[in-house]
Amino acid sequence: MAIEDPAVRGRAPCASDPSASRGRLFPEPASPTRSEFQRDRDRIIHSTAFRRLAHKTQVFVPLDGDHFRTRLTHTIEVGQIARALARALALDEDLAEAVALAHDLGHTPFGHAGEHALHRCMEVYGGFDHNAQALRVVTLLERRYARYDGLDLTFETLEGLVKHNGPLRGPRANRALAPYVAEFDALFPLELDTFAGPEAQAAALADDIAYDAHDIDDGLRANLFSLEDIAAVPFIGVMLDEIRAVYGALERTRVIHELGRRVITRFVEDAIIQSEKRLRLVGAKSVEDVRRAGVATIAFSPPMAEADRSIKAFLFPKMYRHEKVVGVWDRAEQVISRLFPVYFDDPAQMPPEWAELARAEQGAARARHVADYIAGMTDRYALGEYRKLFGEKMSLG
Template sequence: MALRQPLAPYACDATASRGRLFAVSPSPTRSAFQRDRDRIIHSTAFRRLAHKTQVFVPLDGDHFRTRLTHTIEVGQIARALARALRLDEDLAEAVALAHDLGHTPFGHAGEEALESCMKAYGGFDHNAQALRVVTLLERRYADYDGLDLTWETLEGIVKHNGPLTDDNGAPRLRPVARYILDFDAAYPLGLSTFASVEAQAAALADDIAYIGHDIDDGLRAGLFTLEAIAAGAPFIASLLAEVAAKHPRLERGRVIHELVRRVITRFVEDAIATSAERLARLAPKSADDARGAGETMVALSGEMTAAERDLKRFLFANMYRHERVMGVWARARDAISRLFPAFLETPELMPPEWATLAAARDGTARAVVVADYIAGMTDRYALNEAKRLFGA
């Protein structure tokens, strides 16, 4: 068994963390980043991911991915990338495990519906919602709200997809959510720089995981065939030829597994090689050097980026826009679109603690409370609430 290598100079060092909003005594058995990971795993929001949609509403079957199983797969890949690049594996895993805590029920359909409902109140962003969850909405500890995670984990949650602003504070790609701006004003996260290399590893792990498991789920659900995805993506055709040459009479279920494991392996190995080359070329001497390098440290090669683009294009057309998926998503959007105005107008329809919070506010402040409540719902709970209120 290979021994774990010393951390690279550009890795984050748990012993040199920038700390937490609320100071805690050091743990004799866990590093600061291990403690973050454990707090995330034991949170209520993390448990809810077991009953939140990835692509398929879980009522469609027990073997498709949920947000929780997706998150666990992202964490595994993030650790693999971090280990190979000599990063702090625990920080990479903590960011990976927290990255979807702000997602609504019903996957992207639910997020689209909640975004539409919140348009007049500042909008809705799942990354900002994840920050709200870990800094405000988890109410477990006696001394503070939230999970009191380290600065490095909070930075990774907010910026794992890249800088949010330019050096002058102007938004880079889209407006920055108000909660992120307000939080950054009180506890600066450096919105104009890249996140740590560990957070970048978690972001790429997210892409690799969902491509692999969406191919798996889509094939097993019968949304498309092996022949169709091979025709749409030369990368897949080459891997299927490899499987056929090695296992010429393999049954379909095992062919799918052999394909998916090769997809993930190829992407991970390419990411490690490409990222190692970038890190060697740029030679950051510290985690802050990597943050300020002006480009992503963890990336795919040009060839694998093209393969990723082909696969995303195929999955968008043949899975995410499949009539079976779209039909379920339409009903999911309808449920949230009806729940939001009902709770906004009549807060007492919510549980007492939420009703009290909402009733004491009006306008945008009340809408944010309602959005927090809906975003935290599981698919099953949202369906039951729709049935309770509307009989549908």
């Protein structure tokens, strides 16, 4: 499949234009050297929360080794795929990358196990949601600039961050609206009843593609399942047959690499073709047409969407619920579940700046400060705090 270079055909009419951005909560003069979306991307990369992703679990694999994905390596892979989709569709690559790089900033230590545990702790205080937490990070918790809290990102990046999976209000909303998202929307409206722009939709699709490819890779490397096992997924079985037909007997490591690159390529090429069809179908002449199309316009074809579902259906029992992984997740949840009440009851156990915030509040407000502190932890920092507070070492391996 030959992809036309967008530099030749120019920007798509539905692409987000950085020179026409709806702006920032705290207006700033334009940069003479970078577009507004480039500035957003750079602020995200230089944030403390972004650096912490290097030491946060992606899908926890209970083995020692440096080659399994972390939340940071996952984020970088999502950013690369988002840029590839944006370039092929003549969208704004910098905006697609900015949304991709920010999408996981709200994740807790220990991956989804940590999020599940923190949500349970926060259930009576409004719950915990990593998407809403990402918004808190970039609008409140990063304290780098003299004039404001947060990173002061553009409307387009913020709407992409909260709506990349679809509208949050109205008949097309696919999940509950988190309290902080509603609070921020009242201050800086993000049109929560519409879809995000095409770049954010590309970032969401890139997240699915990266998950499928690298979870297969990590699961195979961890020996949680075999090539023969995953060949039962028709989409994967076809590609393994192709690899054998072209290369014959190939060492297992090379087969795994070849499979991963083919998975990414097939999904990306399908998404480009299908998205072009959908954009033509809805007559997308502007980014507003994409927002108000009533459906996602950057998407897989029905057969490829089914392939995505079949991979996830395979991975759920074989990887995410594998007995080795579940045992680790149980211990990781224990760490979070025991840390939370200690910090809530005795804020002095947190660093001074966090203790001061928590002591000044009661109830839900104090709980949210504690959740902010725990969510920002890396895996190893959380384990160190657990050992310091309870005098015992929690082994996750």
